[in-house]
Amino acid sequence: MSDRSLGNGRLLITCPDQPGIVAAISDFLHQHGANIIHSAQHTNDPEGGRFFMRIVFSISSYPDKFYQVKEEFLPIAEHFDMEWSLEREDRKKSVAIFISKEDHCLTELLWRWRSGELPIHISCVISNHTTLKNVVESYEIPFYHIPIEKNAKPEAENKILRTLEQYPIDFLVLARYMQILSPDFVAHYPAKIINIHHSFLPAFIGANPYRQAFERGVKLIGATAHYVTNDLDEGPIIEQDVLRVNHQYNANDLKITGRNAEKIALARAVTWHAEDRVIVDDNKTIVFL
Template structure:
C-alpha cells in the first residue's frame, strides 16, 4: 500500500537532464517499477531545438523504505547509460540556505516567515548583512546574524569571510534578498547555480540602480520583479521567476517602489521554493522549471 503524503515516507524526487533520445522515460519508469516504486507526479520537457531532455519524477516506494543513498546507488547505472546529470533527494527535504540582505528587509522578512511556518522547504541557517538594520529581527527568529561590512578595500576579505560561512554552515543555496552589493567574478564563479538574486524590476528592462525610477520616467503600465541565478554579468543570470503588477499614470515613483515590494517577495519565494523542490534545471543561460 502506498503511504499518503505527509506520513513517515513522503517518497523521493528525481530530477535529471540529458541528450534527447527515445527510451529515456521508459528506462526511468522501468527502474522505478523494478524497485517497487509508485510514481506520484512526473513532469518532462524535450527541447527539440537543442536536442535535450529534462525530467522530474516524484515517487514513493510501495514496500520497505530504501534510503536515498541506496536508491542513488541502484539508479547510477541507468544514469550512466543515458549520460544524465541527475539528483535524487527525499521529498520535503529542507534545503540549507543563507540569506544576504542590506537595508531593505521585506524579502528577508517574507522568507523568515515562510520558512518558520513550514511553507518553504528550507532551513535558514544564517543571515549575512553589510548593515545591522535587521539584527534584532533575525535574532527573534533564533537564527545566527553575521554583520560583514563591505567597502572597496575590504571586499576581498568580506567575500572570503562569506565563503567561510557558506562552508561552515554547509550552505546549499545563497539567497540575495535585496543585498545591494555587486559580487565579484570569483565569488559568482564559486556560487554558480547556488545563488539566487531578486532584482526589483522586470528584467531585461531597467537594470542597475533605481529601476522603479527608470520605469516611472518611461511611463510604464506594468512593474515587476525578477528572480534569477547570479552570474558574472550584472542582472544577466538565468531567469527563474517573474511577477508583474499593473500600474498607470497616476503612480508616482514612490508608489511603484511600494507596489513592487509585493512582486519582489512573490518572485523570490517562488524561485527559492522551486530550487529547493528540485524543479529547476539550468540549460545554458536559461532555466527549465518543471512545475
C-alpha cells in the same frame, strides 16, 4: 526500519534527447518497488535537443531503499549521458540569506519559513549592515555582520565564505543584498545563488530601475528572481511577477508596488528551487510546476 515505512524521492534529469529514456527510468523504478507519484518532462528541440524530466516517487523501506536506488541508478545515468540529482523529499535544504537594509523580502521569507510554507532550513543571515539584526535574531537565526569596505571586497567575501563553511549550505538567497558578488565568489555556488531584481528583466537593468520605469511611463511594474552569474542581472530567470500601475503613480508609488512583486517572486523562486523544480538550460530555466 519497517518495510511498510514510506518516503518520497525527487529525481531531476537532463540529457541529450533520444528514444527509451522514459521507459528505462520507469522500468528501473518499478524493479526497485518504487511508485511514481508525479512525472513531467520537456524537450527543447524534438530533433537533437535536450531532454528534461522531474519525477517524484514513493518507496518502501525508506530511507535505506532510497539510497540503494540512488547508487544503482548510476549505470542508467551513464548510458544516457545524464546530468541528474536524486533528493529525499523530507530533507529541507539549508539556506543562507544575504541582506542589506531593506526588509520586505527578508520578512516575507522569514514569515513563510516560520509558518511552514517554505520547505527550507535557514542556517544564517549575512548582512553588510546591522539594520535588521534584531529582526533576524528575533527568529533565533544566527546573524553575521560582514561589512564591505571600499577596496576590500575580496577580504569581505573570503570572510563570508569562511562563515558559510560552518553550515551545510545548499544555496544562497540574495534578499535585496545590495552588493555585486565577484566571479570568484559566484564560482563557489554555480546555479545556487538566487537574486531578486527590482525590475521586469531584461528591462531597466542596474541601479534606480523605478526611476527608469517612471521616466518611461510604464503601465506594469515587475520583479525578477534569477540565478546569479558573472553577467550582472542576466542570469537564468526562475520567476517574474508584475502588478499594474497607471499615470497617477509617482516614482515612490512604483517602488512600493514593486516591493510587493519582489517578495512574491523571490518566495516562489526559493520554494521551487528547494523543491527541486528548476533545471538550468544554458541561460534559461525549465520550471516544473
